Amino acid sequence: MSNITYIEALKAALREEMRRDKNVFIMGEDVTRYGFGVNRGLVDEFGSDRVRNTPISEAAIIGSAVGAALRGMRPVAEIMFVDFIMIGMDQIVNQAAKMSYLSNGELSVPMVIRTPEGTEWFGGGAQHSQTLHSMFMNIPGLKLVIPSDPYDAKGLLKSAIRDNNPVIFFEHKQLYTQKGEVPEEEYIIPLSKAAIKKEGKDLTLVATSWMVKHSLEVAEDLKNKISIEVIDPRTLIPLDKETIINSVKKTGRLLVVDESPVSGGMQGEIISVVMQEAFWNMEFPPRRIGSLNTPVPFSESLEKEVIPTKEKIKEEILNMFSD
């Protein structure tokens, strides 16, 4: 085991997969020299053909990744901030996600788009701080991965690269510098299994990405009062419904915490999926926490009003046990 950052774990996954398969290559804006640094250094081993700096052209980055994937390559495209993915939206939604279906399965698009979401420690404001993964849950044909720690990041990215479908891999800026234990030996994590990050019996707390850390801290803070089970779905498509439903059947309480704005967000989808199976097991109405339905403002005092915080999670949980 070694204690490494989320960035280092992602880099290790890329390095291992590029060594393993010569068709894997990286492309994106300033991938060798700027940005958050996930790809930095890889060009020294793999050369500029396989670690490619691109113009600032998200439609062409994503679209050409689709085209290269159709021809048997396994591109890993980086979109520097998830907000920029909107420029390449057609290429994801109308092209990548439809190729297999419209070709009777004859064509595949084995590509990964890696992109960071969420607020930054230095304040990105309305066009650099969004959390957009929920909207992609409405697009059949995509797989969506959202790891919350270095161990999951590495194992899931390796699986995403090996998967024959278009995968969007949502990272979180605040997670990049977080450290965690990662084994020296090779491992992969399938794109279909949630992780029970902490077992508990009174409440099922489903959380993703940066919210997992907050949730685990709250569970620790409240451990003498409430036994909280923290589940990280890790993949939104496919969604490991069974693990979540089984937990709720056991606890009778469900809180979903995700940084997406709540309106039309993944929180509602998960609650809906669970209610169809576990409604009669409920002891309290299911609750959800997300960002407010506003853009993300710059000022720190405003920003923390918008995004889910540890305090908001704690308060909500206490409300759920107030009677």
Added chain:
Amino acid sequence: MDLNKQKKIKMFKSMFKIREFEDVVKQIYRDGKLKGHLQTCQGEEAMEVGAIEALSEEDIVFSNHRGHGHYLARGTSPKKIMAEFYGKVTGTNQGRSGGMYLVDAKRGMPVASGIVGGNICVATGSALASKIKKDNRVTLSFFGDGATNIGFFHEALNMASLWNLPIIFLCENNQYAEATKREQHQKVKKISDRAIGYAMPGVTVDGTDVLKVYRTVKEAVEKIHLGEGPILIECVAYRLLGHSAGDLGIYRPRGEEEEWNKIHDPIKKYKKKLLEEEILTLLEIEKIEEGIQKEIEEAVKFAIESEEPLAETVGKYVYQEEGNE
């Protein structure tokens, strides 16, 4: 330039097949027996056939919503395309596409884009794959004049030029973007001039002359094989009908269609040339045309008699189930 008698005859057959196919499709649609978006391509046959005949079987072709002719020129069976228009399981996409997103993977034709300009960046990625693999294949992307106003076109041309990718950007300028005449959607006189902005060669060629299109594309392919980068080829022709099978094109100035029909119809022009060069006799031409008419009739019959896709297969192929590790 590899244009023997057989090849010239093959090109005529291919052009006539497209025209006949499209005329039949238009009629069936207007009779109310077909639905969907059917963008027929009467008048554009020389661009489709000239370009595709200049490629090898190994090369990759990205088509668009007005793509029936591209697939027919490449050799996709009219039966399979017609069956697709009828939504049948025997269609190119087993009834999942209809008119706009045809596919023939075995002939190097991925799914066509129904989004204007949607294939241009994707095609650029195919050329990138060829460059990385050094497989010597050329990718050709077909799009219309309307698509040269969308961001994909500009992002792709810049990227392809920067990386010297083996791709031909082939603009089928049919002078209309849906119902908007070109002069009303862009100010540039020649679309090929847009190549200048990307330090790429750009040429404009008569898109109603199949031999000129063929030679232009062939030369581009040869240059790419010698290591030259991408090229923008603008072919100028005229969409003899409306935007789609049901559109009567009443927004066009009076007499415009008649004039093009009379003077610039690519099939009439090419037929005349073949007769003059004594490559075919009138009798031989008639025989070819009759054969093709019969083939298209059979395609319609095949489509009508084919089975509908089974409802329980609706979720198949959304995801690739195989080969994921």
